Amino acid sequence: MTSRRRLPAKKQRILEILTRLKRLYPDATCSLDYETPVQLLVATILSAQCTDARVNKVTPALFARCPDAYAMAAVPLEELETLVKSTGFYRNKAKNIQAACQKIVTDFGGEVPQRMEDLISLAGVARKTANVVMAHAFGINAGVTVDTHVKRLSNRLGFTQHSDPIKIERDLMKLLPQPDWENWSIRLIYHGRAVCMARNPACDRCQLADLCPSAPLPLPGSSA
Known part of the structure; x- marks a missing residue:
């Protein structure tokens, strides 16, 4: 059953989620190996x-x-x-x-x-x-990278209703500070791999659940 609890406005929620993602994945960076x-x-x-x-x-x-x-x-x-x-x-x-x-x-x-x-x-x-x-x-933040993880999580978190990556990117660019555009993507990718998987998202151990409209009730850590 989808949560119907009241949530903060999108802008407030995304900034708090960004703060938590930075804390959860402090060393997150591009996982491709390259020199140039x-x-x-x-x-x-x-x-x-x-x-x-x-x-x-x-x-x-x-x-x-x-x-x-x-x-x-x-x-x-x-x-x-x-x-x-x-x-x-x-x-x-x-x-x-x-x-x-x-x-x-x-x-x-x-x-x-x-x-x-x-x-x-x-x-x-x-x-x-x-x-x-x-x-x-x-080091140029020209936009928000939208891969499959970013697309899935941005929809689940209620920051876009689109499936087209360009439209998703536009929605996210309106909500996030430009210096954080890429670090949002890279940390959301880490979270998508570790917790918010496509088929079986681990909502019971997700530290974003209280800010996620798709998380089921009761919330992790609450008494049923």
């Missing part, structure tokens, strides 16, 4: 419909063979496909990675651009990937 912006870009493209852990197993050999955009742009496509095969959808990913790096070489002097409009002009790069790269490679 182009490596982060490539790793993020590979992470689509694939776990970060799997990507991190693939990228050491990939980056040893192709350490920069010039090498990614020039490597034979078949070899690139082999290097990224275990991440799934490898033909499309390899094609996009190579096309993106070729444009980085020809249009941006081999350096990953730092503007949203330039990033989303690259093959395989939508706002989600661009937000990750801008935040973690350049």
